Amino acid sequence: MSNSLMISPTMLRIEALRQIRNPYTLAFTLGMPVAMYLLFGASMGYGSLPAGNGNVAFYIMVSMAAYGTAVAMSSITSLAATEAGQGWGRQLAMTPLSTAGYAATKLITAVSFAALAMVAVFVAGMLTGAEATDAWRWFACGGIMLGVGLIYGLYGLGVGLFFNSDTAAALASISMTFFAFFGNVFMPLDGVMLDIARFTPLYGYVALARWPLTEGTLTTGQTDPLWALVLNVAVWLAVFVVLVGVGVKRSRARR
Template sequence: MTTTTLTPLATGRSSGGMSMTMLRIEALRQLRNPYTLAFTLAMPVVMYLLFGAGPAYGALSAGNGNVAFYVMISMAAYGTAVAMSSLTSLAAAEAQQGWGRQLAMTPLSTAGYALTKLLTAVAFAAFALAVVYIAGALTGAEADSVWRWVAAAGIILGVGLMFGLYGLGVGLVFNSDSAAALASISLVFFAFFGNVFMPLDGVMLDIARFTPLYGFVALSRWPLTEGTLTTGQTDPLWMLLLNVVAWLAVFMVLVYVGARRSRARR
């Protein structure tokens, strides 16, 4: 009688412990997830087409490009934040529901599992950004230099990693299959009140500056606007960086609290 020592998850495992098979399965699973498709792919593109691609206003000047480019960056940043948060919250919920014990029966290490999940989230965030960028390129989004496209994408993917911590914290605190949906829906709320979906002014703009998406999206727009808002006001770079650092600290605390609650439940 012969026995097998490898499970499907271990197939294609690299020397670093990551499973390429699991990475492929995770990517395909997310493409079949209705929440993922709706909030990370469909919604950003639809919002861009509604508010950025109109011929009457999309071609209007905005900073170092046009309005279409401005809205495209906003929606790409939003889609990236949702992708990072929803996928990491799902990973945290899986870990709390006993998936770790199943992994212990395979050659895939905990570090390999975490790396696979992180790469899945980053890859899907890049995919969400690319979808919005393609929509923008096809509908007249313009900037005066190519580097502004590249710089905005780099800021979105780099700073957007902080929302992976947010999703992880939500998944650990709520320990539920609905954690991914909760993370995504909460970011919709933050986007409406964070000067992402629509230009705000007055008291609403003052409040928006303290929300988690404000600094991230404003930094993403920086290559285009250099801090200038549609209202004519200017956000200094230090203020946007302070917003990002402050919320990064909050998300780290959320993960810490979630981890402690998770251990207490055990």
């Protein structure tokens, strides 16, 4: 196999250890989603109440896991973009690892930590009474989370390229928390706030992740059609692609 297509196991291991040793990564991508699930899902008395094809604890568990997945994807890819903008590419040129191999390593790391964040919340849910009527709904929610959550890797990449600083990862994570508060993720919204939430970046994604449980029915009794959720994700995907494009031009202009 050509070196240009190879992924370095050594670099993959170093990247994984680097993220595990990073207290910021552990706190925001692993600790915070689990803590928020335990606070709002497990410690409250309403967790065992029915919700769609499961209970309220499962609903909150999926919401927090989706949030953790988006944070992991965006923060780690923003670091990759920042490193590239700060001259890491010139260092890569001195090694057998190609730019494609470097990008693949970062993507694998981001997806792995996104999966780890999701599993951590799911395990907490299993241990504290989160239930669905069928086992396949657990896997369906997880699959949607990881598959659709890849779009937040683009968001993180765009933020990293645009700002090209060590604060890019923090900005990506903090903005995700902001989107979650106003995107019907952390707390049920209604009225005008819900109308606004439907246009935010995390709304469609988290609602799709909940779909195997809720089938689009909100806690307020309203229903989101599947096409509207898919449209939300598609529009934000296009916005993130544009952000990456603008970030690339801005990064090149700084050189």
